[in-house]
Amino acid sequence: MATTTTGDDVLDFRAMPKIELHAHLTGSITRRCLHEIWRDKRAKGEAEDLEDPLVVMPEGRHDHDLTSFFPLFSSYIYRLINDLPSLRRSTKQVVHDFAADGVVYLELRTTPRGIPAAGLDKAGYVRAVLEAIAEAESEGAAAASAGGDGGGGEGGATTTTTTTRGSGIRVRLILSVDRRNSVDEAWEVLNLARTFMAGGEGAGGEKAGGVVGLDLCGDTAARCGQIAMFTPVMHAAREAGLQLTIHFAEAASTGTDEELQTILDWRPSRLGHVIHVPDRIKEQLIAYGRGGGEGEGEGEGGRRGQPIGLELCLSSNVQLKMIVGSFDVHHFGEWWRVQNGPVIMPCTDDVGVFESPLSNEWRLVQQYFELTRDDITLLGRKTIDVIFGGEADKERLREIMW
Ligand code: 6MZ
Secondary structure (H helix, E strand, O other): OOOOOHHHOOOOOOOEEEEEEEOOHHOOOOOHHHHHHHHHHHOOOOOOOOOOOOHHHOOOOOOOOOHHHHHHHHHHHHHHOOOHHHHHHHHHHHHHHHHOOEEEEEEEEEOOOEEEOOEOHHHHHHHHHHHHHHHHHHEEEEEEEEHEEEOOOOOOOOEEEEHOOOOOOOOEEEEEEEOOOHHHHHHHHHHHHOOEEEEOOOOOOOOOOOOOEEEOOOOOOOOOOOOOHHHHHHHHHHHHOOOOEEEOOOOHHOOHHHHHHHHHHHHEEEEEEEOOOOHHHHHHHHHHHOOOOOOOOOOOOOOOOOOOOOOOOOOHHHHHHOOOHHHHHOOOOHOOOOOOEEEEEEEEOHHHHHOOOHHHHHHHHHHOOOOOHHHHHHHHHHHHHHHOOHHHHHHHHHHHHH
């Protein structure tokens, strides 16, 4: 590992083609986009019971912790993004915003949410998100090949995708099971994932969509000690060819040996956050990093003998006080020092809340852990191995990543 660095002039992090693998759709909507949606609804006499998002979440104010963060969605954002137009508009804007930051491959994740008042069931929600993603991708590609604006879309900053070297952004979708869900609801999410799975005719006869995996997320205080209830769902997901990425040891209460072992037994391809990890589990992750530790069934989802990927969310963990201290003690540094360990990558988690785009997360890891230009490009390229997209996605990334 090289140890020298010369500061921001090492790399233009916005121009660097980047891969984002841990981004929650609703949490990635910028405050400005929420504001513009609110303003336009107000003009039509809607959203009268909601305050301006810029008052509820003033730009530059980052004072959430784990107890105030999760209610932000149910008590406010879901009440604003509560119909088809706002869902489509915000989804497209999220894709354009990532593209403008130089993200060339994005795995967005979202929890299917029925909005009965708007006539949307959970399948309608997933379909709308996939359609909005596809539209944003093609707008970005058209703009990139024209060499200009990346399709800033309605209600957001004007974007430029020239940084992606004419390639635009590709987006795949992961469906999230919320820890608060019942087992029945988790099965429902899995069935939707199968229906809208990338590259195939879904069980429901839907045309091929873009779902590549399943996530377990949500309030870290929920279901502690009960996580094994989701085991049959996770096994069925892998059998269906979906890959798993699981929020892992995010809070001390979700970091018990038993819970962590249960999750590892699901054979996830990637893990998110990975904060409160006992040494015994760390050793397993290191063994998985070297591609060892288990046999893998062909034709199933799961790691297929590949190193496990760790999605590390620096600004999220620091702002929500999930780690004691600041960036300099973030566990990115610890994993970075492991030779031949898991594949690690910085991720934004909820860029709308934390206001730190992926280019800034890379700047932070460079600054605090003294990565050289070569370290950074190597880490970026290694991430290709743990995306859930197929061989064509990987091939494209091998061509365009630095
Ligand atoms: C766990 C998180 C999260 O699904 O409506 N979510 N779950 N840990 C985190 N890090 C702090 N950040 C977001 O996006 C919002 C939902 O994602 C989950 C929460 O369940 C939140 O309600 P979607 O697109």
